[in-house]
Amino acid sequence: MVNLFKTEIQRGSYTNADETPVKLITENGVIKTSKAYMFVYVGGDRSSPHILYDYQSTRSGESAEAILKDFKGYLQTDAFSGYDRFKKDPNITLVGCFAHARRKYYEITKITKGPGLAQEGLNFITRLYKIEKAFKKEDPPGFIYRARQEKSKPILEEMARWLKKNMPKTPPQSLIYKAMFYTHNNWDILTAYIEDGKLSIDNNVAENAIRPFALSRKNWMFCGNEKGAKASAIMYSIVETCRANKIKPEDYVLYLLKNLPYVDRHNPTGYQQHTPRAYTLRVQAHSTKTNT
Structure with a gap:
């Protein structure tokens, strides 16, 4: 499902990106002092945005390049040097904050x-x-x-x-x-x-999208390991995309748990029927039918 979020961002023409550090516990139980990073991307259809969290072990531009390799359009960031590599990409126009x-x-x-x-x-x-x-x-x-x-x-x-x-x-x-x-x-x-009139003067939309993770980090302080960090990225992607689309996260997660087991994993189009946008349309249709 989260891979579809990535696809939606790649298909869009305007993406905001930001990143924040996260600490891990090593295999021997020691907190890793060298910081890994949680990247966040906000993009896709602006009327129904997708928010993608992506854990990476470094802050290098290669991390963003892996997500945005097929993206064509505007990329708005805080001018972190890791994004400078996109200046050479004829398909991407960098926008500052x-x-x-x-x-x-x-x-x-x-x-x-x-x-x-x-x-x-x-x-x-x-x-x-x-x-x-x-x-x-x-x-x-x-x-x-x-x-x-x-x-x-x-x-x-x-x-x-x-x-x-x-x-x-x-x-x-x-x-x-x-x-x-x-x-x-x-x-x-x-x-x-x-x-371009669709662009923002700042990158606040990405900073706001990553703020819940940064605030939560003050409580849990670190992730247990890389698998935990990646799992966290998946859940934050789903929850924050729900919030951006005025969907109750708990309702949507429950909906996914009930319906995804029946999706054919070899047929990706099956997952498209359960995206936040598709879920919203289904809820609206049900509400209209109930009220008539």
């Missing part, structure tokens, strides 16, 4: 608490987000694209000039320089969102 950039300026303003370069940088990004907040969920991509070209693009051009003017005068070891360097170094992917 302005929330990640914003955080760097915001953290400095909490220290400086006054006017300065950090506040100026933060103000640019605040203006961009103000434009985004004015959009409604039902606004078509074409409308959003035109609005961004008219309103967001001039702000970005102004910020680019600000970076060009102030970076040479700023000490390279300072926090504000590091914030400006991140923005400047990732400028192309940070500004890519204005080129």
Whole structure:
């Protein structure tokens, strides 16, 4: 079933990705200090998104490449260098995360608490987000694209000039320089969102998708072994996809336990009849029939 989630993401044209560390217990009972990672991908049809958790022993870009090898479209991340390999892929356009950039300026303003370069940088990004907040969920991509070209693009051009003017005068070891360097170094992917109205200004959808795992990790702290981590990835994929589609996870899991044993494993199309989307349609049909 989770393999179908992967297929849906590969078929989509817009995927968000993020990752978070996870510790394992080794065979001799020692907690592994070198961190493995749980990747998360949000994609497929945006009206019925699929969320895929994928455990990997490293954070290398090869992990993402295995999931996205057949993907064609936009890949939005937080600019982690492991995704740089996709810059050479003609089928994938990388998109950055302005929330990640914003955080760097915001953290400095909490220290400086006054006017300065950090506040100026933060103000640019605040203006961009103000434009985004004015959009409604039902606004078509074409409308959003035109609005961004008219309103967001001039702000970005102004910020680019600000970076060009102030970076040479700023000490390279300072926090504000590091914030400006991140923005400047990732400028192309940070500004890519204005080129398509379906794109988001940030990668929050992926960060929100992986947050339940990160919060739970504070309680259980580590996975028993790699098999446990992979099993955890499967369950989180199902549960979080359910939540994203307003399906009660416990109802869907119970439904799968009742129905999957009767699916012919040699016929993959049989599993397609039990995806979250198919389940939702079945529930809606039953509800309509009951009410008539």
